[in-house]
Amino acid sequence: MSARRIFARPARFAAIAPYVWMVLFFLVPFAFVLKISLSQTAIAQPPYTPVFDVTAGWAAIKQAFGALSIDNFRLLVSDDLYVLSYLRSLVVALVSTSILLLIGYPIAYGMARLPKRWQPIAMMLVIVPFWTSFLIRIYAWINILQHDGLLNQILLALHLVSQPVVWLSTDSAMYLGIVYSYLPFMMLPLYATLVKMEPSLEEAAADLGASPLHVFWLVTFPLSLPGVGAGVLLCFIPIVGEFVIPDLLAGSNSLMIGQTLWLEFFTNKDWPVASATAIVLLVLLIAPLLLYDRLQRRQLEQR
């Protein structure tokens, strides 16, 4: 029996505690979401019917089952508000992810080509804002973008505009906020992949006659694709369900699905519809989620 196998047995036991936790607090709750999504709203506590009372006996439970319906889902599909919300979320996520890739790749590449002793410092510099509160960073942008904020002050002082420009409550502000918050998520997987690539591969390509542009497109980029995939998914999936950034920075004429969900839940107190919204969102994201899981396993376990 090899040394690895000897370790494997006890190592597996370590999985028990986290496994139980995740089943209890991650998987099981989804069952609840599903159940509530099939229920109706009610002015009661909790604000939905039917309520499964375990003590009420089998007949009561059967009756409760009968009261479930897919009305909420019908609503989501038929009402424009929700359809538009989903579409908007997907579009915003796509656009943001593209911008993030365009901006993040050169920065990650620059970091990967730094002399080895500067790389940890560069890493730290990227991670520090990431660890700084996300909410704070959005707030920092509100500070700058507001009507009499720094940006307008500078523009007025340079006579580039004659009046303060409205920056907040626009889609541009939202995109700025999203790109700003998610940049480390795009850069870190990219950097991790680019830094593992030997520089001699790029030298060999140049030696064989490839111009710098060709070197990038034919050698560097293809080899960085796993990192690109991870970065893209790591950004796309959460952005679809974003709430805070669009809520604080975007206008209110069109809502992303995260905002819709929040509204249904906290303002309308319509838990069933909110749950249905969550289920549909989850279904939309299943393909990218599975893709991400595949990529993640391959990357972390390539040792």
Place this chain on the structure above:
Amino acid sequence: MAHAKVTRFNAASLALGFAFLYLPIVILVIYSFNASRLVTVWGGWSLVWYREFFNDSAMIEAAWMSLRVGAASATIATLLGTLAAVALSRGEGFKGRTLFSGMLYAPLVMPEVITGLSLLLLFVATNAERGFWTVTIAHTTLTMCFAAVVVQSRLGSLDRSLEEAAMDLGCDPVRAFLMVTLPLIIPAIVAGWMLAFTLSLDDLVIASFTTGPGSATLPIRIYSEVRLGVKPEINAICTMVIGLIAVVIVVASLVSKLTSAQGESAAPL
């Protein structure tokens, strides 16, 4: 020999990128010392907004709540995350491994509104009293995977022959792990704790869903204030949080630097 060259394009993109990342924060910090309430006027250096914060009891309570939740959830998350990392990196294949790793890493990408909503529904269905513990449980679930990623990465790069040597000298696998591996991954565990702590400190969405009356966290309070408009007191609070996190990061990297070179695998990653 690595002959990586820093071209001008690289240098420019790096400089611009970092400027973009840091400028808003720097501006925020500077404004927190602005004596004037208005953004347009610079009233000179002052600590008035910091004093305002310390007089605002609601804020202080929220801050204290956040710190407690952060510490508690980070500790549990790091414990469970380390166990998960050990299972995944040393456990080879086992039944349900795919499901396990899938569940573990899903919160990393899952939109927070979904996780928050689902946990709240669980708590409601089980009639749990919503407050400190529900938020802590929710944050633990969210941050466990981050701690696991950090520790698993370190476990993967450790030289396996160290554990083999320990076994050769008479330890059974568990003792070999405790006496040889564990000391070497402590920096990663600490880093994982720090990461979980800051993520918990920062979380708004999940805390909003899972908190109860009277147990608001700092982000929840900040958020409700921010919705009403920019207040200079918020600048001060944010600066203090940034300061706290900066201290945490410095400590983490010092710990990491002091112990990181030990046990690295000789083979290139």
Place this chain on the structure above:
Amino acid sequence: MAEDVSKDEAESEPVKGEPQILPAAKPEPLPQANMPLLRIEGVAKKFGSFRAVDRVSLDITAGEFFALLGPSGCGKTTLLRMLAGFETPDEGRILLDGKDIAQVLPHERPVNMMFQNYALFPHLNVRDNIAFGLRRAGMAKNEINTRVAEMVALVKLDGLEKRKPDQLSGGQRQRVALARSLARRPQVLLLDEPLAALDKKLRESTQLELMELQRRLGMTFIIVTHDQEEAMTVASRIGVMDAGRLDQVATPRELYEAPLSRWIAEFIGEVNLFDGQVETREHNRIVVSTRDAGAITVAEPRNPVTKATVSVAIRPEKVKLSRRGPISDGMASRSINRLEGVITDVSYLGGLTVYKVRLDSGAVVRSSMANTARIDIDAYSLSQRVVAWFTPDDCLVLEQ
């Protein structure tokens, strides 16, 4: 050694039936006869305050197999990289066919390099790796196919074209790297420690293959290596470098038998060194009074000895052992150098035996003798008292 064998093949015609790769193999060029293909003039390179290459000048003729030899850190790799274009010299010129290419970018030079770690593109198969440079050169598709097939046959990788690098063994990867770097038929091929990763037997057979390849193609090869045996085997001329300077450029034979400095004598092969003072200078003879071996007579070297403190060097195979010394025949025997001592070590290496003899002064002399007879009842043994002797022509005076 490369130099001796090639004299026979100078007139060889290409063997019928083999793919015609290039015009008939060129005869071995004499260094002085041709204009240098590559002229390195006063090239220097500094990294910060560290002088990696310190004003090196060198001429390399077309068709040579040249080796840059030296310990790690001596600057040979930096020099090679400057030839490839990955570093730019701070001073000096690099003339290829008369044109200064020192500032020309790597992808625009008619020079190709075979990398130490092979640098095969992991996402491309063997065929695409070899075709990479040809595609960049804008060759037509069918021409590329023909050339790739030629290269594959040349390095004997037939059948493996569709494989990716991670599906090949170390030796196979090395061949792909070689084929890829030759595909564009560069004027000069640079090889950066190409055999370092191979085991001994494979290394030896690959050395011979490289030499044959170079002869057949008539290309100029410049190889960088820290292994002096390798340099001596493959190269027709060797440049020995140390601390950024080029110390000696010579054929393997000259380097071995007439090293210019004590350091080079020690670096190449084994050598016995005795320090001492020059005592007398007779016609065509120098007598050096050494600390450990008494007076040694050395034949007058080509370059006059200027210093008073010198070292006398004798290669072990020139030191002969006998029980009572060389057969005395009057005049001649008086100038033969005799050292008496006791055998303290016998290393039987198969083809030869290396003896360590401790002289009465305490110093140790190495002597290696070929085992020409299978059964040798007269072989020397430990603790035996012997005479180690050598003629004045067999030893050498070196200045410190």
